[in-house]
Amino acid sequence: MENEKRAGFTSSFGAVAAAAGSAIGLGNIWRFPYTVGQYGGGAFLLIYIIFVFLLGVPLIMSEFIMGRRSGRNVLGAFRTLAPQRKAWQSVGWLAILSSFLIFSFYSVVAGWTFNYIILAGAGKFEGQSSEAIAQIFSNFTTNTWSPIFYLGLFIFFTALVVVKGVQKGIEKTCKVLMPILLLLMILLCVRSITLDGASKGLDFLFKPDFSALTAQGVLSALGQALFSLSLGMGCLVTYGSYVRKEDNLLKTSVSIAAADTLIAVLAGVAIFPAVFAFGMNPASGPSLVYEVLPNVFNSMPLGIVFATLFFVLLTIAALTSTISLLEILVAWAVEELHMKRIIATVFCAAVVFAIGVLCSLSFGALHDFTICGQTIFGLFDKLTATYFMPIGALALTLFVGWQLPSADSRDELSNGGALKCSYYKIWLFTVRYLAPIALVIILIAGSLGAEM
Ligand code: PHE
Numbered sequence: 001m002e003n004e005k006r007a008g009f010t011s012s013f014g015a016v017a018a019a020a021g022s023a024i025g026l027g028n029i030w031r032f033p034y035t036v037g038q039y040g041g042g043a044f045l046l047i048y049i050i051f052v053f054l055l056g057v058p059l060i061m062s063e064f065i066m067g068r069r070s071g072r073n074v075l076g077a078f079r080t081l082a083p084q085r086k087a088w089q090s091v092g093w094l095a096i097l098s099s100f101l102i103f104s105f106y107s108v109v110a111g112w113t114f115n116y117i118i119l120a121g122a123g124k125f126e127g128q129s130s131e132a133i134a135q136i137f138s139n140f141t142t143n144t145w146s147p148i149f150y151l152g153l154f155i156f157f158t159a160l161v162v163v164k165g166v167q168k169g170i171e172k173t174c175k176v177l178m179p180i181l182l183l184l185m186i187l188l189c190v191r192s193i194t195l196d197g198a199s200k201g202l203d204f205l206f207k208p209d210f211s212a213l214t215a216q217g218v219l220s221a222l223g224q225a226l227f228s229l230s231l232g233m234g235c236l237v238t239y240g241s242y243v244r245k246e247d248n249l250l251k252t253s254v255s256i257a258a259a260d261t262l263i264a265v266l267a268g269v270a271i272f273p274a275v276f277a278f279g280m281n282p283a284s285g286p287s288l289v290y291e292v293l294p295n296v297f298n299s300m301p302l303g304i305v306f307a308t309l310f311f312v313l314l315t316i317a318a319l320t321s322t323i324s325l326l327e328i329l330v331a332w333a334v335e336e337l338h339m340k341r342i343i344a345t346v347f348c349a350a351v352v353f354a355i356g357v358l359c360s361l362s363f364g365a366l367h368d369f370t371i372c373g374q375t376i377f378g379l380f381d382k383l384t385a386t387y388f389m390p391i392g393a394l395a396l397t398l399f400v401g402w403q404l405p406s407a408d409s410r411d412e413l414s415n416g417g418a419l420k421c422s423y424y425k426i427w428l429f430t431v432r433y434l435a436p437i438a439l440v441i442i443l444i445a446g447s448l449g450a451e452m
Contacts, residue, residue, distance in 0.1 A: 006071060007166050008242035014171040015243045016255045019060075021174040021320030022235055023260040024181070026109055027228040029267040029314050030289050035224055036268055037282035040212025041204040045265070047218055051225040052257050055438055058430040059231050059393060060253040062400040065412040067240020068249070069404070073331035074234025077241070082403055091395040095234035096332055098388040100348075101380045102233065103325040104355035107158075108377065110318035111150030111360070113311055115140065116290065120307035125294040133298075137290045142364040151356045158322040159349040162330055163342055166242050170323055177316050178259075184313040185263060188270040191306055192277075201273030204282060205265075219445050222438060223385060228260055230324060232393030233384075238328045249413055250423070263317075270310075274300070289314070326352075355380075386446040394439040401432035 009015040036044050070077040075092030082088050119125065125133055141147060161169045192198060226232055243252065271289075274296040275282050284292050289310075297307035326348060333344035358366065362375035371379050400409060406428060414421040 006241070008244060009171050010167055010244075012244070012247045012252060014167075014175055015239070015247060015252055016259070017174040017178045018170050018242075018320075018324070019230075019236060019239050019252070019256045020259040021178055022230045022239065022324030023228060023256055023321075024178075024263045025228075025230075025317045025321030026106065026113075026314070027224070027321075028260065028264040029317055030109065030113075030286075032224060032228065032264040033268050033271045034283075034285050034288040035220055036205065037272075037288065038285065039214065039217035039220060040209060041272075041282075042206050042208035043210045043213040044217050044221055045205060045268070046208050047213065048221040048225060048264075049261060051222050051438075052229065052261055055222070055430065055435050056225050056229045056231065057253050057257050058427050059226075059397060059435060060229060060236055060256060061249050061413065061427065062397055062409075062431055063231065063234070063236035064240035064243060064249045064253060065400055065404070065409050066396070067237040068243050068245070069408060069412055070237075071241050073241070073335045074237045074328060075332055076335050077234075077237050078399070082399070085403065088395075088399060088403065091392065091399070092234065094388060094395075095232075095237075095392050096329065098233040098384050098392060099235070099325050099328040100352060100355060101388070102384050103322060103329070103352045105359040105377050105380045106318070106325065107151050107154050107322055107352065107356050108147065108360045110315070110322060111147055111152075111154045112141065112290065113314045113318060114150045114154055115146070117308060117311040117315060120294065120297070120304065120311050123304050125298055125307065126304060128294075128298065130291075130295045133294045134287070134291045136294075137287060142367070144361065144364055147360045147363070148357055151360050152353055154319075154322065155349050155353050155356065157319060158326050159345050161319075161323050162326045163345040165341065166327075170327060173323065174320050177320055181263070181313055181316045181320075184309055184316075185266045185270065188306065188310060188313070189266050191300070192270045192273045195273060195277040195300065197277040198273030201271075201276035201282075202269070204276065205268045205272050215445075219442055222442050223390070223446070226389050226393055226442075227385060228264065229257065230321070232389035232391075232396065233328070234392070234396075235324050235328055237396075238331050239324065241331070246415060246418075248415070248419055387443070390439050390443045390446065394436055394443065397431050397435045397439070401428065401436070 009018060066077045070080040072080050074095045075089060078088040078092045161173045230236060272282060275292060278296050278299045280292045280295060294307060297303040329348040330344045333339045333348055334341055359377040359380060362377035366376060374382060410424055413424060
């Protein structure tokens, strides 16, 4: 039983596929392009990449260290690594709460995507004006039952994978889906850059125009990096507990960050040339992929096929992320509440569905129900992105930097001395000083009302 419970990934590719699967999600293909669009393109991209490698990679390593060292879920990791210091466990609880909330509102958007595969495949956007396409989006999202149905379906598929366990469920699924995702993405990029007038979009993405970059843009880049790398809520602590002792944590972390950035950039390459080629607005915000892209696909040959493939791609990306969100919760429920895996899965999925229904209704029946001026969906999104994830990331980095004995972190990074670890001091400096300072800045700016 104990063995079965702690079964881990069987290979380094499996670990990278699962963790990159978590990282690559709606954050890359839905959120990243519209954020780049809003904050002026290339300059934002450059700052973003700097954050991912300068801060993101050391933070991924820190979460992995906690997970692999303790061999536990996120709450259990704090309990095992600092048994005397109970206060740290509140960070574990915060991570569990964040996972419930993020999973709930994330699945609502993932559910929309699911429906869009069907709409696109059935040719529902064909020949429609852009007003009509915007109307389809708003009719669907403000409807009561249909989005709830797709939300439920999405959570159900996620649970179906997670219930099978770490090896047969998560690792196996991610190993198959991640290469498919990359192939689909490349196909869409090729289509997009071979359109007439595509170069304007590539210029927008790759030519940095620093005059377009604001302080808010810089903060958003850091917030986006945290979200996109699934940091600050114990996801990579949980996955870290499944990483094999002989895997190189630096290499694994760099591979995950690189894969995540590659897909985000490719999403930009797939989207912006097409948006510019058809004269759409790159700064149209969250509705970019649901309202603008169907128009774009409409105007290209074989549009139905490419539109359907795009939403399949988005669904795959979202699924491998919700799998990781559910696993954080299931690992916690199994190890801390001593539930059987199947019961833990059903229990966590049911709670997430219940909260998800409220988030889904935020676009329709509960649209006018606001707390602090936000709908329930908006509140959960804001609470987690502006406070919980940065606080979680800050606490995790302080824990690994200051609480965990440096002999332990060095031991994990060097695999007990087997690997050279000449970067150790730089890593420790980043985790102790640079990352906490950057995170405190995001937190203060976020609380002062800068939009993240
Ligand atoms: N990183 C995921 C994305 O980019 C979102 C996520 C956040 C997943 C936190 C798990 C944990 O879409």
